[in-house]
Amino acid sequence: MIIGVPKEIKNNENRVALTPAGTQELVKRGHTVYVENSAGAGSGFADEDYVKAGAKMLKTAGEIFSAAEMIIKVKEPIEQEYKLIKKDQLVFTYFHFASHEPLTKAMISSGAVCLAYETVERIDGSLPLLIPMSEVAGRMSIQEGAKYLEKPLKGRGILLGGVPGVKPAKVLILGGGVVGTNAAKIAAGMGADVTIADVNLNRLRYLDDVMPKNVHTVVSNEYTIREMVQDHDLIVGAVLIPGAKAPKLVTRDMLKTMRPGTVLVDVAVDQGGCIETCTPTTHENPTFIIDDVVHYCVANMPGAVPYTSTLALTNATLPYAIRLANQGWQKACQESTELRTGLNVMFGEVVYKGVADAFNLPYTDVKKFL
Numbered sequence: 001m002i003i004g005v006p007k008e009i010k011n012n013e014n015r016v017a018l019t020p021a022g023t024q025e026l027v028k029r030g031h032t033v034y035v036e037n038s039a040g041a042g043s044g045f046a047d048e049d050y051v052k053a054g055a056k057m058l059k060t061a062g063e064i065f066s067a068a069e070m071i072i073k074v075k076e077p078i079e080q081e082y083k084l085i086k087k088d089q090l091v092f093t094y095f096h097f098a099s100h101e102p103l104t105k106a107m108i109s110s111g112a113v114c115l116a117y118e119t120v121e122r123i124d125g126s127l128p129l130l131i132p133m134s135e136v137a138g139r140m141s142i143q144e145g146a147k148y149l150e151k152p153l154k155g156r157g158i159l160l161g162g163v164p165g166v167k168p169a170k171v172l173i174l175g176g177g178v179v180g181t182n183a184a185k186i187a188a189g190m191g192a193d194v195t196i197a198d199v200n201l202n203r204l205r206y207l208d209d210v211m212p213k214n215v216h217t218v219v220s221n222e223y224t225i226r227e228m229v230q231d232h233d234l235i236v237g238a239v240l241i242p243g244a245k246a247p248k249l250v251t252r253d254m255l256k257t258m259r260p261g262t263v264l265v266d267v268a269v270d271q272g273g274c275i276e277t278c279t280p281t282t283h284e285n286p287t288f289i290i291d292d293v294v295h296y297c298v299a300n301m302p303g304a305v306p307y308t309s310t311l312a313l314t315n316a317t318l319p320y321a322i323r324l325a326n327q328g329w330q331k332a333c334q335e336s337t338e339l340r341t342g343l344n345v346m347f348g349e350v351v352y353k354g355v356a357d358a359f360n361l362p363y364t365d366v367k368k369f370l
Contacts, residue, residue: 001325002032004068006061007039010075012283014042014306015313017072017093020053022314022321027054031325036064043310065089070329072321074313075300076103087111088347090329092321094118094133097344098245098358099272107345108361113329117317118270119243119352120342127242128338129320131178132312134267136302138182138238141265142171144301145234146190148263148287148294155294156261158233161191168192172228174220174249174274175238176203179267183236188212195232197224225249230257237266237274243344244354245272252276260292269297334370343369 003026005018016039018026023033035055037047047057058064065071065084073093077085079102085091088111095116097104107114117129127134142160149169151157162168171187173180176198187194188211196211197220198204204217211217218224229235229250239246246268255277266278273279277290280299287296302309320339323332333340344352349364356363 001328002034002067002069003321003325004064004071005033005035005039005055006064006071006073006081007036008042008074009061009080010078010300010303013075013300013303015074015303015310016040016043016045016306017074017313017317018321019043019310019314020045020049020055022318023050023055024053025318025322026325029322029326032056034058034064034067036061040310043306045310070321070324072317076100077106079106082106082110085110085112088113090115090324092117092317092324094270095344096270097352097355098243099270101359104345104350104355104359104361108348108350111348112345113343113347114345115324115329115333115339115342116243116344116352117342119344119354120320120338121242122338129316129342130240132316133302133309134178134240135182136305136309136312137267138179139186140301140304141179141183141236141238141267142186142190142234144286144296144298145171145236145263145265148296149233149261151261153287153294154261154289155263156233156259160187160234168214169233170231171195171234171236172197172232173236173238174225175240175268176200176207176217177238177240179238179240180236181207183238183267184211184215187234188215192234195228197228220249222249226254226257229254229262231259232262233259234263234265235275237264237268237278239268239274240271242354243352245358246274248274248276250275250277255291255293258291258293261294263294263296265296267301269299273297330370333366340366340370
C-alpha cells in the first residue's frame with residue numbers, strides 16, 4: 001500500500017503521525033511511505049531520519065495526498081486540506097466529527113473512507129487509540145491549570161499544593177476515565193485536595209481503592225456539581241461519550257457562583273466541551289475570561305509536548321496501520337471489530353450513529369460497505 005504522512009498544519013500542532021521507527025516497520029513489510037518535508041521536525045525527527053528508515057520525501061501536502069492510498073494524520077483535516085482528500089482514499093486520524101459539522105459535511109462530500117482514532121473500540125469498551133493522548137492531556141490539564149492559577153495570569157494566586165500552614169488548592173475533576181485518572185494522579189502528586197466526580201459507582205470504587213488519601217470520590221449529578229464549583233480552585237472537564245458530543249455539566253449560570261480567578265480546563269473541548277462557556281482555543285491564545293473565571297480550552301493539548309505525544313501515539317496506532325496496509329481497509333475492518341468501530345464516514349455516508357445524531361444526518365449501517 002502507498003501511505004502518506006503530511007505535515008500537520010493546525011495552529012501550534014507539532015506532532016507527526018508516524019515516527020521513523022514506525023516508517024521502517026511499514027517499509028520492511030513492502031509498503032511505500034511518503035513523508036512531507038519537515039513533517040517530523042516539530043517532534044524532533046529530521047527528514048534524514050525518515051530517509052534512513054526507507055521513506056520517500058515529498059515537498060508538498062498536495063503531492064502526499066495525490067500519491068497515497070492511505071493518509072495517516074494526527075489531527076482532523078482543516079479547511080485548506082479538504083480539497084486534497086480524494087474519493088475512496090482512506091484517512092486514518094483523529095476526527096472528532098460530532099463537534100464539527102463543517103468537517104463532517106466536507107468528508108461526506110469527499111467520498112473518502114474516514115477511520116477515526118477516537119472511536120476504535122475494544123470489546124471491553126476501552127479506546128486504545130484515544131488512551132495515549134488522553135493520558136497526556138489529563139496530566140497536562142493539571143500542569144496548565146496550576147500555571148493559570150497564578151495571579152499574573154489572572155488566576156486566584158494559589159499554589160496547587162499549598163505549603164505547611166496553608167491549605168492546598170481544591171481540584172474538581174469531572175469524569176473518572178483515562179483523562180480524569182491521569183489528572184488526579186498529577187494533582188494528588190502536587191499535593192492538591194482532589195475530588196473526582198463520576199456517574200459510575202464501580203469506577204468510583206476502583207479509584208477510591210487505588211488513589212492516595214488526598215483524592216476523594218463523589219457521584220456526579222447537577223446538584224453536587226453546582227455545590228462544588230463554588231469552592232474549588234481548578235475544575236477539569238474530563239467527560240467522554242465515544243464519538244458523540246460531551247454533555248454540558250458546568251453551565252453558564254454556575255460561573256457567577258465561582259470565586260474570581262477560578263480556572264476551568266475543558267479537556268473535552270474536542271468533543272464539544274462539557275463546560276457550556278468553553279469554545280476551542282489554541283496554544284497561541286490558550287485562555288479567555290468570562291465572569292472573572294479563567295477558561296483554558298486548547299483543543300490539541302498534547303501538541304505542546306510533541307516528542308512525548310508522537311512516540312505515545314505511534315506506539316498505539318502502528319499495529320492498526322500495519323494491519324490496514326497489509327490487508328487493505330475493507331478486509332481489515334471485516335476481520336477486526338475494533339477497526340470497524342473506527343469507521344465514521346464512508347463514500348458520502350455517515351456510518352457512526354453518534355455523528356449522525358449530532359447533526360440529524362441519515363445513518364447508514366457500516367455493514368453496507370463490508
